[in-house]
Amino acid sequence: xxxxxxxxxxTLDIKNMEILSKVHAKNLVKWAKxxxxxxxxxxxxxxxxxxxxxxxxxxxxxxxxxxxxQNMMSxxxxxxxxxxxxxxxxxxxxxxxxxxxxxxxxxxxxxxPVRMFGFLPGVTTPGGATHQAIxxxxxxxxxxxxxxxxxxxxxxxxxxxxxxxxxxxxxxIRMLRGEIPRLFDKSEPMxxxxxxxxxxxxxxxxLSSGICTEEAMRAVEAxxxxxxxxxxxxxxxxxxxxxxxxLEALSANKYGVIxxxxxxxxxxxxxxxxxxxxxxxxxxxxxxxxxxxxxxxxAGREYLMREYGFDAMALIREIxxxxxxxxxxxxxxxxxxxxxxxxxxxxxEAL
Amino acid sequence: xxxxxxxxxxxxxxxxxxxxxxxxxxxxxxxxxxAGSGHTGGSLSAADILTALYFAKMRHDPKNPKxxxxxxxxxxxxxxxxxxxxxxxxxxxFEKSELMTLRKLGSRLQGHPDSKALPCIEISTGSLGxxxxxxxxxxxxxxxxxxxxxxxxxxxxxxxxEGQVWEAAMSAAHYKLDNLCAILDRNRLQIDGxxxxxxxxxxxxxxxxxxxxxxxxxxxxDITKLLSAxxxxxxxxxxxxxxxxxxxxxxxxxxxxxxxxxxxxxxTKDELEIALKELEGQxxx
Numbered sequence: 001x002x003x004x005x006x007x008x009x010x011t012l013d014i015k016n017m018e019i020l021s022k023v024h025a026k027n028l029v030k031w032a033k034x035x036x037x038x039x040x041x042x043x044x045x046x047x048x049x050x051x052x053x054x055x056x057x058x059x060x061x062x063x064x065x066x067x068x069x070q071n072m073m074s075x076x077x078x079x080x081x082x083x084x085x086x087x088x089x090x091x092x093x094x095x096x097x098x099x100x101x102x103x104x105x106x107x108x109x110x111x112x113p114v115r116m117f118g119f120l121p122g123v124t125t126p127g128g129a130t131h132q133a134i135x136x137x138x139x140x141x142x143x144x145x146x147x148x149x150x151x152x153x154x155x156x157x158x159x160x161x162x163x164x165x166x167x168x169x170x171x172x173i174r175m176l177r178g179e180i181p182r183l184f185d186k187s188e189p190m191x192x193x194x195x196x197x198x199x200x201x202x203x204x205x206x207l208s209s210g211i212c213t214e215e216a217m218r219a220v221e222a223x224x225x226x227x228x229x230x231x232x233x234x235x236x237x238x239x240x241x242x243x244x245x246x247l248e249a250l251s252a253n254k255y256g257v258i259x260x261x262x263x264x265x266x267x268x269x270x271x272x273x274x275x276x277x278x279x280x281x282x283x284x285x286x287x288x289x290x291x292x293x294x295x296x297x298x299a300g301r302e303y304l305m306r307e308y309g310f311d312a313m314a315l316i317r318e319i320x321x322x323x324x325x326x327x328x329x330x331x332x333x334x335x336x337x338x339x340x341x342x343x344x345x346x347x348x349e350a351l
Numbered sequence: 352x353x354x355x356x357x358x359x360x361x362x363x364x365x366x367x368x369x370x371x372x373x374x375x376x377x378x379x380x381x382x383x384x385x386a387g388s389g390h391t392g393g394s395l396s397a398a399d400i401l402t403a404l405y406f407a408k409m410r411h412d413p414k415n416p417k418x419x420x421x422x423x424x425x426x427x428x429x430x431x432x433x434x435x436x437x438x439x440x441x442x443x444x445f446e447k448s449e450l451m452t453l454r455k456l457g458s459r460l461q462g463h464p465d466s467k468a469l470p471c472i473e474i475s476t477g478s479l480g481x482x483x484x485x486x487x488x489x490x491x492x493x494x495x496x497x498x499x500x501x502x503x504x505x506x507x508x509x510x511x512x513e514g515q516v517w518e519a520a521m522s523a524a525h526y527k528l529d530n531l532c533a534i535l536d537r538n539r540l541q542i543d544g545x546x547x548x549x550x551x552x553x554x555x556x557x558x559x560x561x562x563x564x565x566x567x568x569x570x571x572x573d574i575t576k577l578l579s580a581x582x583x584x585x586x587x588x589x590x591x592x593x594x595x596x597x598x599x600x601x602x603x604x605x606x607x608x609x610x611x612x613x614x615x616x617x618x619t620k621d622e623l624e625i626a627l628k629e630l631e632g633q634x635x636x
Contacts, residue, residue: 066521066525068522070480070481070514075484078474078484078488078489081473081488082496083492110467
């Protein structure tokens with residue numbers, strides 16, 4: 001474990017946590033300025049996927065499709081074939097559910113550099129089952145040539161463009177919008193294929209992704225005070241999954257591994273970890289926290305994470321069971337360190 | 352190879368083009384029988400259309416398949432791959448002997464066109480309904496690059512039952528893609544039977560017109576008429592063109608003509624013999 005380098009400025013100071021608004025919208029305009037090959041594709045969700053500023057800044061590089069995602073995906077394949085880099089933006093469900101065949105045949109099979117930004121992963125929408133992408137990683141992960149990234153904070157959202165654009169093939173991104181906390185120092189961008197090491201310990205290893213990382217960080221801070229020693233890694237590259245530091249962390253723990261994801265436990269981070277552990281012969285126990293093979297109610301994010309058991313408190317309860325000790329960490333304790341929930345109120349269509 | 356022909360030229364070369372189409376039909380039936388599986392009817396029905404495109408209309412260079420200024424062709428009805436392979440071999444993109452490797456292990460000639468195997472294929476097709484969208488993307492890319500190439504896409508009439516085709520029809524008209532020409536193989540048959548019985552697509556010309564396209568209807572086996580339609584398409588500005596080419600499925604071999612069962616099966620050795628005899632009889636002079 002000595003080889004693990006702790007990310008700079010990892011200390012969780014919730015009171016002083018910075019919350020940013022429309023991070024992608026502003027960042028994309030800046031990032032794309034000197035990249036004439038970058039085109040942005042929209043299926044009638046332009047402000048909802050934060051590409052309105054791009055549209056206004058570079059109207060010639062913005063292509064509107066109306067509500068027609070299948071056409072948009074094959075169209076993107078045609079553009080990429082001719083040397084452009086399409087940045088497709090819509091809600092995640094309309095990418096992998098609506099246009100899977102088009103992605104498979106027009107993008108993944110010919111291995112074209114199309115970047116698909118899937119918004120509203122898991123419970124980040126109150127829109128209900130039609131809008132909750134709960135199995136996107138599972139579906140997209142099984143496509144050959146596909147790289148999968150997931151953002152967990154504002155720094156991830158800002159730096160995912162460079163991470164994705166380094167891949168000469170298709171990339172699917174579980175994207176965040178609206179108000180997003182900055183959990184990681186701005187000077188430490190997302191690095192393709194590298195986990196962020198947020199805590200180091202010997203008892204338990206936690207792998208978290210997306211919005212679950214913020215929850216896990218809160219829980220880890222509380223548990224540390226009770227002497228639980230935890231290694232916590234934030235996973236932003238879900239495929240390929242070959243970071244040696246992650247493999248080491250899966251192996252080096254006393255009680256086992258916990259994965260925590262805003263996704264079905266079937267086919268997502270938990271499954272990826274299970275596959276890695278089984279193939280590497282790591283004989284540790286694995287607990288997968290996430291959406292347990294069910295559709296969800298339509299509701300607010302905080303409520304849903306509590307209701308379906310993948311928030312900070314759920315993680316604490318599981319760890320209490322594992323170490324067979326009650327730490328008497330109450331919801332009030334956590335609430336005291338809980339900042340304002342991230343929500344989508346800023347979005348016009350309120351989905 | 353600059354192949355664009357004006358109408359006057361077509362007149363003098365028409366016999367040569369017909370003979371080319373005949374040779375392509377010979378290649379199709381031979382390779383299908385050798386492979387033991389594949390799509391006979393729709394390969395034969397569109398042979399004159401692709402002959403017109405590749406031998407008289409499109410700018411392309413078999414020695415330089417990725418020539419940036421080449422006119423693009425997308426076979427959206429990917430199951431007519433034997434036809435495309437026969438045409439490409441006839442053009443000189445690869446040796447005709449390679450046609451006999453169709454559907455064999457390790458062959459570049461997959462059952463449906465594979466752009467990874469053959470650089471002269473723009474994009475892999477076979478899942479119906481996607482080619483027109485890809486063609487839209489290539490056409491817009493051409494416009495963004497101020498390139499002069501044209502984009503041709505060939506669809507089947509059963510294929511236009513796919514909803515995505517109409518999404519693409521909408522976007523092509525919306526973006527006024529006059530560098531795009533679609534050609535519909537209106538052979539009136541699909542796997543389950545007559546298109547009219549399986550799921551009617553009529554009034555098909557009116558549908559495309561209503562979607563904002565320039566529509567030309569023509570005889571899909573008359574190369575002169577096909578070329579004149581393609582030339583007209585090139586002159587129309589501000590909207591894409593759909594050429595509805597009325598064809599006979601299995602055209603050229605009477606035992607296959609108009610027979611729905613030959614949509615997706617290869618000729619037997621006996622049928623091949625009959626077919627080759629009939630095609631030999633169609634040789635000019």
